[in-house]
Structure formats: C-alpha cells, structure tokens
Amino acid sequence: MHDTSSGAPGLEPGWRWNNSFAALGPDFYTPMRLQPLAAPYMVGHSAQAARLLGLGPDALQSPAWLDFLVGNQVPDGAQPLSSVYSGHQFGVWAGQLGDGRAALLGELQPPAGHTASAQEIQLKGSGLTPYSRMGDGRAVLRSSIREFLCSEAMHALGIPTTRALCVIGSDHPVYREQPETAAVVTRLAPSFIRFGHFEHFCHHDLHAQLRQLADYVIDRFYPQCRQDSRLNGNPYANFLQAVTERTARMVAQWQAVGFCHGVMNTDNMSILGLTIDYGPFQFLDGFDPGHICNHSDNQGRYAFYKQPNVAYWNLYCLGHALLPLVEEQELAIAALETFKTVFPQAFDACMATKLGFPEVRDGQRALAEDLLRLLAEQRVDYNIFWRRLSHWVAQDAQSEQEPVLDLFLDRDGIDPWLLQYSEHLAHIPRGLAANLMLKSNPKYVLRNHLGELAIQAAQRKDFSVLGQLLQVLEHPFDEHPELESFAGFPPDWAAGIAISCSS
Numbered sequence: 001m002h003d004t005s006s007g008a009p010g011l012e013p014g015w016r017w018n019n020s021f022a023a024l025g026p027d028f029y030t031p032m033r034l035q036p037l038a039a040p041y042m043v044g045h046s047a048q049a050a051r052l053l054g055l056g057p058d059a060l061q062s063p064a065w066l067d068f069l070v071g072n073q074v075p076d077g078a079q080p081l082s083s084v085y086s087g088h089q090f091g092v093w094a095g096q097l098g099d100g101r102a103a104l105l106g107e108l109q110p111p112a113g114h115t116a117s118a119q120e121i122q123l124k125g126s127g128l129t130p131y132s133r134m135g136d137g138r139a140v141l142r143s144s145i146r147e148f149l150c151s152e153a154m155h156a157l158g159i160p161t162t163r164a165l166c167v168i169g170s171d172h173p174v175y176r177e178q179p180e181t182a183a184v185v186t187r188l189a190p191s192f193i194r195f196g197h198f199e200h201f202c203h204h205d206l207h208a209q210l211r212q213l214a215d216y217v218i219d220r221f222y223p224q225c226r227q228d229s230r231l232n233g234n235p236y237a238n239f240l241q242a243v244t245e246r247t248a249r250m251v252a253q254w255q256a257v258g259f260c261h262g263v264m265n266t267d268n269m270s271i272l273g274l275t276i277d278y279g280p281f282q283f284l285d286g287f288d289p290g291h292i293c294n295h296s297d298n299q300g301r302y303a304f305y306k307q308p309n310v311a312y313w314n315l316y317c318l319g320h321a322l323l324p325l326v327e328e329q330e331l332a333i334a335a336l337e338t339f340k341t342v343f344p345q346a347f348d349a350c351m352a353t354k355l356g357f358p359e360v361r362d363g364q365r366a367l368a369e370d371l372l373r374l375l376a377e378q379r380v381d382y383n384i385f386w387r388r389l390s391h392w393v394a395q396d397a398q399s400e401q402e403p404v405l406d407l408f409l410d411r412d413g414i415d416p417w418l419l420q421y422s423e424h425l426a427h428i429p430r431g432l433a434a435n436l437m438l439k440s441n442p443k444y445v446l447r448n449h450l451g452e453l454a455i456q457a458a459q460r461k462d463f464s465v466l467g468q469l470l471q472v473l474e475h476p477f478d479e480h481p482e483l484e485s486f487a488g489f490p491p492d493w494a495a496g497i498a499i500s501c502s503s
C-alpha cells in the first residue's frame, strides 16, 4: 500500500506526519538537515515495532525507508529536529546538553479511530547537531544493537520503554578507542521529552516556555491532571504526581526483574515514565544488590539497589523545575511524597506475582526480603532462580526442588525458606500460582554476554544471532527449546565485559 499523502511508502492509508513537538517553536529545538550515513545496510529490525507505525513487515526493507532512516532523504511532511535540554549528571548540574547525536525525524499520526497512538521517530547516531559538544554525533554498532534489543526485550517483559524499530549499520568508521562500525538505531516513543527539558527552561528562567512545555505534555499525555481535584486542583502539581507515580512503577519493575539502568541522569528520565537511553545497562546475573553496571560510575551512584532512591532524587529535580508553575512548594512536596507509597506498593505487587500470589499476602514482604538476602549471600543467578522456582511450583513434585536447591552451595537458608514459602502456597491453587509465575518470571533476559554474541556476529556481518535473540526476547516467558542456550548461566568470559557511558 502506498499513501502518497503520508510521504512514505508502505504505510497504511490515513497515516500522516503531525510533528506536534515541532509546533512548539524554535525555543525548543534546532531544525536539522541530516548527515547521511554512507552505504547503509539493515542489521536488524522489529516487525512488532513496525506495526506501531502501520508498517507491514517488509516495508522497512524498502530502499526508500532505508534512505529515510539514515537521513539520506526526508519523507514529505516530516520535520527533522534536535531538541535542547539540560540536566543533572551523576548528581551535579551539567548545564545544557540536548540531542547531541539524535534527530527527531517526525511524528506519525494514525488515522482517526485507529487504536494506535502517534509515535515520534527518532534517529540516534544521525550526525552532528548544535548540541553535540565534544562528540561526533554518531553511535557505534555495538551500543546500537544493545539499545535495539533491550528496548524490545523490556517491552515484551511488560516494562514501559521507548521502542526500537531497527538498527542500520555503515562501514564508514567511527572512532572511539579504535575504529568502529557506525550505526543508527531508530527509536519510537509517543514523546522523547525528558525531565531535563523542564530543568532547562527553569534554569534559564524561561517560564513562558516552561509553561508551554508542561501544557503540551499535560494536554497530550496527562489530560486528567486538569480535572483532578487532589492537590488543590493544581494541574501542575497533579502532573508532577502523575509522573512520580509512573516513574515509581517503572523502577519497581526494574528492581523486580533485576534490571540495572546504569546512567540515571535526569536527562535520561522520560517524562512519560518510559525506560529510555539504554547505555551500560545490565540484567543481573548473580544477585548482587550493590552491582554497578556502568564502568564509568566510580562512586557507584547508580548501583542496582540505589535505583529507587535515585529515581526519587531525579523526581525532586523535576519538582524543582516545575515549581514556577506549581507555585506552592508544599504541593510539589506532597506530589513527590507519593513515591514513598507507590514504589513499595508496586514492588510488592511485582514480587507477589513472581511468587505466584494473586495478591500481596500478609508476611510477604518479610518472605521476599529473606529470599533476596539469601540470593545475595550466595550470588545466586537471579532470573534462573525465579524460573526454576516457577517450574517447581508448576510440577508440584518434590524432585523438581533439586534444581532450585542446586543453585545454593549452602542449603541451610534455602531449605527453611522453601518450607515457609510452601505454607503460603498452600492457600493458593497450584495451577493459578504456576501460571502467574511462568508469565512473570522470564526464561530469557538480555544478559550482557548474549548481547555480546549478537554484536560479535554482526561485526562479521552475520545478523542471524541478533535475529534469534530478538525472537526469544520478544517472547521471554515462552519455552524455545531450539534456543535453550540463550537461557543458560553466563559463561566465565561474561565477567570481563566492561561497558561504560556514551559510545
């Protein structure tokens, strides 16, 4: 199908470029002329993400889309731009940042009555922008593959995230410590606005622009804040509260699945509560609450167990930025306070399902804390533990307890814990518990070494590993007997993988 009014082949009829962010005006961005990438080739794409744009599975393979997605050509109606933001990095004010290597291609709006929401299409690694500072505006293949796979993996785990449409490579070299393959990862989200956008306008005392931005986000994504009678009916305080709630729920899901973001700077926090900017992230292997996945994070500011507190700290920065609109400090503080109830509630709810409980049970928090302590003491593989526990519950057989026990060198702690857990389980139909567990404890997560295997193959122009990995990560709760090796323990060499900030 080809709808000429949409200016892009392969789109279903009625889709059109809307570009609502561009309509905010030049204080918010710089219009961009994209720098094309030489001799581009498709490394991987997600048919599921393509559906969000009303694109069929083959559309992305067309030469026209390849040209759009590396900036060789701009579709009629799109308005490429790079936005300005600021932010706090590693706890200190970093001043102006902005889309240093990303450009919004435009926003695609589905036809009226369509169930899909409008999506912005962003090209990351598309070349220099006015916000590139010391950088070259490019992204390398390895980090683009990691971002692509993790975006789709998180979505399949039910965790709010920006999406990824595809990764495109180019043999045109990009220099880091050594020459590397350049790439562009195409990201999709209803909006890429970050806490840092608000901090930017507050910092420069540009209150009219601050209000314009807040009104834009509220009208599009948080319209209920205008009707909410809580917090004295103050829409900006209600907006802060709604962002606080979404962020708390997202981080609770990170903690439950063992996801470490690695760079929770305020410019990497989505105003929609989406996981955004995948860099040195890691899914925990052995459970270590103090794990630091970012090689550049010398102080451990973004260690795994600190993520909820950091999210709260970041929300505080957002609250400060919104204060000129909220006007009353008490209201902003009240909005932020909701984190302290929403986060533990959301985390308890996640742990309940992981344990196979249809709802949070009395005594569950102590049970979960005891378990996490045991897992940490013996660095038990986090996701393998939960999957084996799920199988034990599903089989209801004593013999199936062995695979769980085998994960512990010292069984003195886990034996009594399993007894205690069985007492809780006795109140719940086994089938129900097992079903909950097998649908909430993934068999497949994007461990660092799996990403590395896909990257190494892709660097040899073999994209099959990436394709297989995407297949299991899109269905992480299903068994994939032919791809069992992706569900195993990390090999010894995984410990040597070091991933740092921007690459």
Ligand code: AMP
Residues within 6 Å of the ligand: 097, 098, 099, 100, 101, 102, 131, 132, 133, 134, 135, 136, 137, 138, 139, 263, 268, 277, 279, 501, 502, 503
């Ligand atoms: P990140 O650590 O990826 O969140 O990036 C922090 C800031 O640095 C953002 O403003 C990025 O756009 C910018 N940045 C990161 N890498 C590059 C690069 N290679 N070229 C230009 N800007 C970059």
Ligand code: MG
Residues within 6 Å of the ligand: 267, 268, 277
């Ligand atoms: Mg960033």
